[in-house]
Each structure stands twice: as C-alpha cells, then as structure tokens.
Amino acid sequence: MTRQRTGLKLAAALTGVVLLLAGCGGTADNGDTDDGATGGTGGAGTDGGVEAQTITWWHNSNSSPGKEYYESVAADFEAMHEGLTIEIEAMQHEDMVTKLEAAWQSGDTPDIYMERGGGELADKVEVGLVKDLTDLAADEIGTIGGSVAGWQVDGRTYALPFSMGVVGFWYNKDIFADAGIEAPPTTMEEFYAVVDQLKDAGIDPISVGAGDKWPAAHYWYYFGLRQCSEQVLSDAVTSLDFQDPCFIRAGEDLEELVAAEPFNPGFLTTVAQAGPTSASGLLATGRVAMELAGHWEPGVMQGLTEDNLGLGEATGWFAFPTVPRGEGDPTATLGGGDAWAVPESSPEIAVEFTKYLLSDEVQTGFAEQDMGLPTNPGANSAVSDPALADLLQVRDDAA
Template sequence: MHRTPHRRSLRITAIATLALAVAALTGCSSAGSASDGKTFTILQYEDKTTAQGQGWQLALQIFKKKHPDVDVKFQTTSFDGFRKNAKLVLGGNKVPDVVEFNKGNADGGQLTSQGLLQDLDDQVTKYGWDDKITGSMQSFAKYDEQGKAGSGKWYGIPNVGEYVTFYYNKDKFKQAGITAEPTTMAEFVTDMQKLKGAGTTPISSSAAVNQGFNQMWIWYSLVSAAADRKHIDDFMFLKGKVDFSKDPWKTGTEEFQDWIDKGYVGKDLGGLNYEQATVNFLSGKTGMLIWNNGVFSRIKDQSTFGWGSFTLPGASMSMGSSGHLWGVPAKAGNKELAYDWINTTLSKRVQDKIGELGGLPLAGDTDAISDPVTKAYTQRFDEVVADDTLSFYPDYPVPGFLDFIQNNMSAMSNGNETADEYLTKLQQFYDDGKKTVNQG
C-alpha cells in the first residue's frame, strides 16, 4: 500500500498519464484540429470495465460504423490527471474534439468562465438533450458567465446519474448476527458495533490525499443525513451564508469523528486509495463499502459472497449527482462530429446497455432491465431523483476544494485533526473560495 509520503509519486503518475495523451494528440496528424473530419479525438477517463465504460465501447462501434471515413482516436487518461491539467490540454493549439470533464464550480466552472469550452445551447435544442437530462440532472450541465453552476448556458452533457450507497457482505452480516438491512441510523450504528465485535471492520474506507475518496464520502453522507434542500443548495450553488459551526455540518462532522475513533472505518487510512478500499471489500476483509454505481457491475461480477446495497438509513439527503460531463473544447476542429458522438452516447442502444449493467443511464428504460438486482438498484436511484434528495458531491463549490478536503480527511483519519479544527479550516477555505468564484 502507498503511504501518505508517496503522494507526490502518485500525482506524478497521474500527470504522466495525461502527458502521454497530450503527446498523442500532438503526434496525430491534425488530431483535434482537422477541418476535414478525417481524424476525431475523444479524451475520457472512465475505466472500460465499468457500466459506463462498456456503454461507451458500444457507442464507439456505432460511431465508427456511421463514420467509416473517420480515424477515431479513443484516448484514456486519469480523472486526477485531466482535472489538474485541463487548462493546459484545452488551451493548446491541438486539442481533443470532445472531452470528459468534472462537474462543479471548482472544475467545470473554471473551464467555462475562461472560454475553454463551447456552449451547447443550440445542440441541446437540436438533439432534444434537455428531454433526456431533466430536473437536478441539469444542475451541473449549466454555468453562468462567472462559472457558477445551476444556471446559464449548457456546457456539459451527462449521460448517467450517480448515487452513493453502502454495499454490504451478507455473509459478514449473518456472522455478526445481523438479520436484516438497517432502516434507521440507530440500527446502522448498532450493526457496525456488531460487525466490529465479530472481528470485521464495518466499512471499507480510504483517506490517501490522492484518490482516497471514501472518507470524504462518509463524512459528507453524514452531513447530508441531517441536511435539507436549502442547506445543500446554499452550500453547493453559493446561494447564501454557510455556517460550518452549526448543523448539519457540526453534527455530521462530529459523528464522522466518532466513527473514526470507534474504528468503524478501519485504521491506517492515509495510505489507502479508493481502489484498495474496493479490493478490501471484495476480498471479504470488511463488512461494507461506500461507493457509487461506478463499482456496481464489478461487485456483481467479482464478489464471491452474497451482497446487497442500501442508502444511509434515515438520511434526509443522499450523496449523488449527474455523472461527469461530455464537453466540446472551444478550439476543437470537429465540433459537428463531437455533437454526434455525444448524441450517440445518449442513444437508446447505448443507454439501455449501461442500464443493464447498473450504470444508471439518464435516457435508459428502467423497466427494460432484466436482472432483478440491477433493476432494484436503478429504481432506488429513480426514487431519490424524483424526491429531489440528492446532495451532490462536496468538492464542487469552490476551486481547490477536492485537494483541501482530502488533505483534511487524511488528517482527521490519522488522529491529527479534530472535528472542530477541520470545521474552522473549512469555513476559511470555503469563504475565500466563494469570493474567488464571485469575482469571476
């Protein structure tokens, strides 16, 4: 496992991955800048084993058949690699024709406000994408002139949704004397006590400063559990004053520290990333894993034990959002092909394949899903979207927030920072970042 001191090497690896993609773009004859449409470059970071990744492989087959004269370059980078170097990639002389990018003011908003992405309003109307992407799923597709999400022009197009659940090992639950899924927070805490008493780490987690996302998701899930729509929208869309010394932030963060102190999330988390947390769950070392639908098909295919999933019991709000976004660089040379590519990923064949694999497609048919476990998982997502109880992800509002939160999650998980100390730092960072966003 990688310890915290190695975070520099991890970051270098991510940047190197992107550098290879940039070099490949530069090396392609007229890649991303050809006006004749003979070379078309897609840059994305989904693992091809995921439901979304498999759906996009089908989209690639469809697209190539439709455009036999086009040399399609389907290039893969890493999430962190693109997020940290997006401005370099999109601001160069040779750019991809279509890219996958992260949502929110901190990432997508920065790119739109700096004119690096093409607005898609005309294409949304032409293709009817707003009939497929509705309600809260539109929230991070639109940005105003300052780069604030929630209103303005369309700059990104998601084609899946996301929500965070607790995947659980039914065998571990049974061994600990747990006979049913918890329905309240009190029952959930009791179940964690039973798992720990049986010698099983209750929740598989991670807190590496590079891709140690699990602890952040546990923390924000506990905040969301006590939040309402106004709390979330004020925080996420910079609509009002957010006081982190009060609830739901105080209660959620104190509960999070309590879970750390009681060993519910394991130990030595500063050296673990999300992949290692997933492996620990799949290998039967832990009782639960907190993650979104990105790991659904993997657990379904690779688990050697009976499993199930549930959202945090008794929570008012649940973590989730639209998926990452397709965007078209302002300098792209093949924009019409880019629009057709996006439309292909939203086509019925592609969306239904993603749905069959548990990928939560925004334009798929839930009733058409044949597997009952996958269907039930998708129906639960449909419910939280219809109820408008998604709290999005905590790193979206201000620039640099993801790195800030991950660093402090690591500090709290290692016992080097208290809940109150974290909330004080959180207030300062958020307020400073809000000023930066509001100044455009």
C-alpha cells in the same frame, strides 16, 4: 416537488460547493491507454476522396466490461461516418482527473471528456473553454430532463450527463449473514451495533479510499445533509457560509464515527478504486463488509475480480442511516453523476458523437453492462443487476 426531491438537488449542489463532487463512475485497474495527440484533426482525405478526421475521447471505464463496450460504441460510430477515427484513452479515474488538469493547462485537450460540473465547469465556461450544448443537443437535453441541472451555468447546458445515481452503503450480504446481521441498519445507533458485530466476527467493517480524499468526503456530506435543514443547505450553496451549528454537529458526527474505528487498516492511504487493495477492491474480494460509494460501485468491483462479477449475488445496498438531533430530511439522498462535455476548440463531429452517447441504443448497452444508471429513460428497463435496479428506483423517487 417533495422534500425528498428537494433534498437530492440540494445535496448535489452542496457537494459541488463544499468540495469537488467526485464523478467516479468507471472501473478499476489501470488499463492500456493510447497516448496519441489530442484534439480533432483533419487529413488530406482517404482513397475515396472522403476527408479523414480524428477525434479523441477520454473516459474512466478502463477494464471489462466497460472498456470493450466503449470500444464497440466508437467503432459503430466510425462505421456511420466514413473517414472518422476515434482515438480512445481509457484511464483509472484519478489518473484521468490529473491528466485532464494538465491538458487544460497545456491547451491540448481531448475532444470529448468527462465533466464533473459545479464550480469547475463554471470556471471553464467563464473563460470560453467548453461548448454550449443547449441548442446543439436540444433533443438529447429534452430526453434526459432535469438530470442536466448539475451541468448548467446561467441556464445554459454545457455537458450531457450519461449516468446519475445516489451514494449509499454497498455491502456483502454473505458477510452480514455470517456475522448474524439480519437486516441493514437504518439509524446510526443500529449502524454502530452492526460495526461492533462485524468486529466481533473478525471482519473489518468498512473500507474507504481516503488516500484519494473524495471518498472520505462523502461522510461529511451525508452528515451535513442529515443535520441541516433544507433552508440552511440552500443558503449555504449561495453564501458559502457554513457557520450554522448544524455543520458543527455534522463534524462531531464524523468525529464519533472515526473514533469507533470502523475502517480498514491504513485507510488514510488507501486508494479508491485501483487494484485489489483499493477500497473497492477490499469490498469486491470479501476483505471488508461494506463501503460508502455511488452507483458506479458494482461496475468498479466487476473489474477487480477474476470472474468479472464483483460481489455478484452477494451485492447489497442500504441508505445512509438517520442521525440524532438531525434537522434535515431523513430520506434525503446525496446524488451525483458523470457527464460528457466538448471543449470549444473541438470539431462538430465531436458534438455529434457526444449526442450519440446519449442515444437509446448506447444508453441501453450501458445499462445492460451494469456500468451505471442511465439518464435516458428509454434505457431504464435494461438495468439487469438487481441491486442497481433497486437503486434506480431510489434515484427516480428522489429526482
């Protein structure tokens, strides 16, 4: 195991401990949702004597092309299982998180949902709310391999990750070129020079959805990853002790960044992904030059432009820059992903559908639609977007 690989795993673990790792993936504007009852239900049977059954599926791909793709996936699975109906609710990410919290409180949960992992998952497992998929989905777990680590508790797997990637800066190549920026920055010194160049050109350098909190947290995560050694990070994951001086330096780095005023006006109330004035929308529509976000960003931006292309060929990506005085691996990458999980009360067919979502066929379509980076290696070659293809290589090199 290289230091870079260790850094990715520690970064993912640290993110889950310090704050909630955002399982952001999806797309943007609020879409129509089906407010039907949740929870798997059976019926008296169809005319042919086959028992009718309904399951519910919540996800955050609520605009094109993801929304339509998942509708077709559900229809295909229904066609393979006579009498089955899959009721889908496609929601904007933050709305989905809020609704899930309420569903857990009421006991009226969907049968398949997006699980963020970490401490939240461990809490659900402790009180028996989530199915153990270790044996039920052994083949799928074997296929996706180490990606499941973030959704394991005491060595057992409780969710199947369908997209895994890394966080970095997405930027508009055309804006960089117009501002005379010849190459993305690799150090914070170069980064601040780029910020100044963009300001001089009359361009807001960076958007951040601090109104939704989790996008802003990525900056502290990364400064901690750059400033702290692997051993310090590893110890902090288990001890929850963040008094090491490297964490103080990370905070000072963040203060310096904020003092440089690189963010869009009103960033403290800017939402992450909902609509053209969101952080993702500002980047997608050319009103800022870059945004720190995960592998989900191209798919989000596609849903925020009229042509459904986002930035298109102007999409670029670069890694978070190195920092002075850093004791961390300068190549370490902050990782995260999204996973499907099944509540304990859900019927067996919900597990079968979850397994189907990790199949070669579904993951290939997921990749072809540029919805994210698939965890099933059989779908890797289907990633067509050049920026995502490059990011896939970064992810796999750091895995």
